[in-house]
Amino acid sequence: MKVLEETLGKRFGGTLVCDGWRPYPNYTGNIQRCWAHLLREAEWLAERFGEAKPLRRGLMRLFLEVKAALVGDPPPRVRVRLRVRAERRLRRWLGRRYEGVEVVRFVGKVRNGFGHWFTFVTVLGVEPTNSRAEWALKEHVVQRKIFGTFRNGKGTGIYETVMSLLATWRQRGLNPYEAMTESLTAA
Numbered sequence: 157m158k159v160l161e162e163t164l165g166k167r168f169g170g171t172l173v174c175d176g177w178r179p180y181p182n183y184t185g186n187i188q189r190c191w192a193h194l195l196r197e198a199e200w201l202a203e204r205f206g207e208a209k210p211l212r213r214g215l216m217r218l219f220l221e222v223k224a225a226l227v228g229d230p231p232p233r234v235r236v237r238l239r240v241r242a243e244r245r246l247r248r249w250l251g252r253r254y255e256g257v258e259v260v261r262f263v264g265k266v267r268n269g270f271g272h273w274f275t276f277v278t279v280l281g282v283e284p285t286n287s288r289a290e291w292a293l294k295e296h297v298v299q300r301k302i303f304g305t306f307r308n309g310k311g312t313g314i315y316e317t318v319m320s321l322l323a324t325w326r327q328r329g330l331n332p333y334e335a336m337t338e339s340l341t342a343a
Contacts, residue, residue, distance in 0.1 A: 159317070159320075160179060160180075160183045161183070163320060163321060163324055164183075164324070168183070168184055168186075169186075170186065171186040171187065171188055171275060171279055171282045172184060172186065172187050172188070173187075173188045173190060173276075173282060173283055173284075173285065173286045174187060174188075174189065174190060174286055175189070175190050175193045175286065176189060176193070176265055176268070176269055181272075186275075186279075187269075187272040187275065188272060188273075188275035188276050188279070188282050188283070188284065189269040189272040189273050189275075190284075190285050190286040191219050191273070191284045191285050192285035192286070193285075193286075194215065194266065194273075195212075195215060195216060195219065197262060197265075198211060198212040198215050198216070198262070199212055201258060201259055201262055204258070205256045205258060205259055207254055207255060207256055207259055208254075208256070208258075208259045208262070211249060211252075211254075211259070211263075214245075214249050215246075215249065218242060218245050218246060218249075219284070222238065222242050222274065222277060223284065225238050226238075226277065232278070235277050235278050236278055238277055239274045239277040239278050242273075242274050242277065243270075243273070243274055246266075246270070246273060246274075247270075250263055250266055250267050250270075321335075321336070321339075322336075
């Protein structure tokens with residue numbers, strides 16, 4: 157929570173596109189859960205548990221149909237109806253009876269984020285995955301691994317924090333040098 161507040165501020169007004177990490181909903185209600193994470197986990201389950209195969213296919217079909225329905229930028233009232241129908245379909249998938257512990261746990265995770273799977277349908281400019289943010293950090297994660305994880309936790313933490321701040325400022329259209337200077341001066 158502290159990192160979120162330091163990075164995005166205490167009164168963040170945007171929408172977070174994120175995985176299911178617990179601090180996010182405590183920080184803001186404006187969330188889009190990442191469909192890439194969801195579908196990747198569903199695929200992993202389907203490869204190991206037969207009962208997860210129809211669930212994975214259903215989730216994939218739902219996601220692709222919703223994305224296709226957004227082509228051409230439909231008006232807000234159409235987007236609201238699309239979201240309601242998509243949530244209804246997701247609720248049906250989640251309401252089925254599953255036996256395997258891993259599949260039941262996965263369904264529970266999807267239920268826990270229920271109100272946040274289709275934010276991208278009704279909030280313009282929000283993407284359904286956090287892939288762009290992860291790609292922005294990928295180079296730095298690779299560098300950290302090449303450098304041998306900086307030999308201690310403190311150095312790694314500082315590096316990750318600084319790189320995350322720089323990427324966030326760039327994505328928000330801020331000059332990283334000016335934002336860093338302002339942050340350091342304020343501290």
